[in-house]
Amino acid sequence: GVGTFGRLHEADPTAAAAMVRVNVMGVIHGIRAAGERMAKQGSGGIVNVSSIVGEFPDPGGGAYAASKAAVDLLTRTAYRELRDEGVHVVLVKPALTDTEFSSVARGTGRRMGGDPVEKVARWICDALESGSANAGYR
Numbered sequence: 001g002v003g004t005f006g007r008l009h010e011a012d013p014t015a016a017a018a019m020v021r022v023n024v025m026g027v028i029h030g031i032r033a034a035g036e037r038m039a040k041q042g043s044g045g046i047v048n049v050s051s052i053v054g055e056f057p058d059p060g061g062g063a064y065a066a067s068k069a070a071v072d073l074l075t076r077t078a079y080r081e082l083r084d085e086g087v088h089v090v091l092v093k094p095a096l097t098d099t100e101f102s103s104v105a106r107g108t109g110r111r112m113g114g115d116p117v118e119k120v121a122r123w124i125c126d127a128l129e130s131g132s133a134n135a136g137y138r
Contacts (some may be wrong), residue, residue, distance in 0.1 A: 001049075001071075004065045016063045020056070026075070031078045031089075039085040045128045046082075046089045048075040049120075054093070069081035090127040094120050 001023045006017040027048055038044030050071040055063030075091040082089055096114030 001067070003053060003061075003074040005064060007060055008062045011063055016137040019063065020067055020070075022071045023064075027071050027074050031074065035078060035082055035087060036087075039082060044087045046078065046087065047124050047128065048089070048091050049124070050075070050091055050093045051124050052093050052095050088128060090124070092124050094123070100138065 002019050003010065004014070004019045030048075031046060034044065034046050038046070042100055045111070048071055051065075051068045053061055053065040053069075054068035054072045072091060075089055079089040079091075094115055097120050099114075099117060
């Protein structure tokens with residue numbers, strides 16, 4: 001995913017559209033490609049990573065939060081559409097992961113902290129192994 005940040009009434013529409021193409025359309029294309037193949041074979045797992053900001057947006061992050069809320073809805077829908085085909089669809093919603101994303105997206109030039117990527121990866125594996133549709137807030 002990608003992010004663009006700023007107050008909604010000052011948002012760059014071109015940057016916001018590019019973000020939606022990646023964050024929302026990327027998930028749709030991924031579900032379509034993986035879901036079609038997995039449904040034919042009768043098994044598989046799809047994991048989408050969203051964020052708690054999809055439900056609890058920060059000021060200046062409304063457009064990004066909207067894209068993550070869309071990921072949440074798409075994942076819940078895919079779960080319901082594909083579960084009878086043997087395909088497990090999982091949504092993981094970390095709060096903040098310790099990557100360069102926050103510093104680049106928000107223009108701070110520094111990492112913002114958060115959970116290590118290995119911990120988030122473990123949540124993804126746990127969700128797939130447990131059969132949970134939603135790994136919840138982490």
